Amino acid sequence: MENIADIERDLVLEAIFRRHHYDFRGYSATSIARRLERARQEFGCATLTELQGRILYEPLLLPRLLDILTVQVSELFRDPSYFRTIRETVVPHLRTYPSVKVWIAGCASGEEVYSLAILLREEGLEGKAIIYATDINPVALHGAESGVYDLERVVQFTQNHRASGGKSSLSDYYTAGYGRMVFDKSLRDRVVFTSHNLANDEVFSEIHFVSCRNVLIYFDRPLQDRALGLFRDALVHGGFLGLGPRETLRFSRWSDAFADFAPSDRIYRRRMTADAAREVTHVLA
Template sequence: MNAQAPRQVQDVELRALIDAIYLQYHYDFRSYAFVSIKRRIGAALARFGFDTVSELQGKVLRDATLFGALLDYLTVQVSDMFRDPEYFRVLRERVAPVLHTYPSLKVWVAGCSSGEEAYSFAILLRECGLLSRTLIYATDINARALEQARSGVYAIDRLAGFTENHRRSGGTAAFSDYYTAAYGNAVFDRSLRDHIVFADHSLATDSVFAEMQLVSCRNVLIYFDRGLQDRAVRLFRDALCLKGFLGIGARESLRFTSYAAAFEPVSQEHRVFQKVGA
């Protein structure tokens, strides 16, 4: 009995912290997968030097700057350009030809983190002759990540990986055409950024804001509980025009959501779907 007490107390403290964050800062993590949140808060305790979750909570509620740093632990910050290249190859070969039938395009990259996927879409759409008629909405709840994304600046030592992913995705131009390198960083071309709107949006609390032809939300749903997964997929369904496309992460599925019947697979292997019903 006593051996279990510390874990039970920690769970209670974690739930209290999540509730307090919602009340104080209006960020809703209450329906995120609890095991994942617990692991991330443990890492934050070690990073910030707190012994207990309650101690962290007391500081976070009085220090918005600390909360901003904590948000980096609570949100997913792992990304790459053209991550999972075969996913982008499917979009290039099977989705882009359909997108050509629209006079204008809106693309939503949900959970864009520090912007790598948004720039990947801008490059892919340029190579497919579609960027000039496209507006990309790249959204996240992490203000610091969005600021990084808006800058379009990435460490130059990441460029080799980006370049290889682009090649494997079926890239048709030299990847070096899209950035300028200087002082250890790569700055992506302004002509790409001009087609991207970076904005705050929460899949847990916010609603649909435009009609889209393509939504990409990858490696985000796995951090949600079943109820929040349903909410997110409903948002994507409602945002998409009929015959619009949805892409999700390699370890994610629509199968067990309440809205699976609204989609049919374009590539089940690479998690690309098309909206077929209301």
């Protein structure tokens, strides 16, 4: 007999999808159950069934519900070695393209957006780059676009930037006041913030670098495969994919579509045709 808690969880997720068109049905059962329990408590519901009713009949709950169900934890230049590796090994390849498209999938509150915008500026690629910053949560996207963070985080941000190989002072990119730091609006000149759901939306095209970090760990295996398939389809031949430190392509149905590039930092490369590989070798020589 199926567990009542599992039935309630599935019915709530189905209600969210059918009423509001946000699909959490492929998220890790353990992770989503924990977040639904938090939502139940925060909205003062006795059961998940009561929460389901409020989701169906009180649409104004949706923004806060999305905040609870999506993960918004990040920091500037998180895992500095990842960004140092991008600087040292990925950027030389990106320089060979006449234009560069970057997709940050699951950008949350935007710290990675500003990390890559700063990196591209410091490496002289900003003028020919476009960054697509996407997330399922419209509230998070709005916060990311504002570029405002608590000033108490600046010490960690600065340390991470320096450890990532930063070529200037982080203070060149923000202004501070009233306990907040605000990133320079010019960093957003080449950024497109837009809603995107890896569970049921389609791909961007001709992308040269996809960064999707600490998102797949919250998906079940079929949804992980769907997301990785989107990234494969989005990337140009020879394009790069960056994942989080606890994520891997191993055991994915798309593992053969990628080659290890910097495996210690979870950076992979979409396999190229023989002709494309010869052309890249010639340009880099």
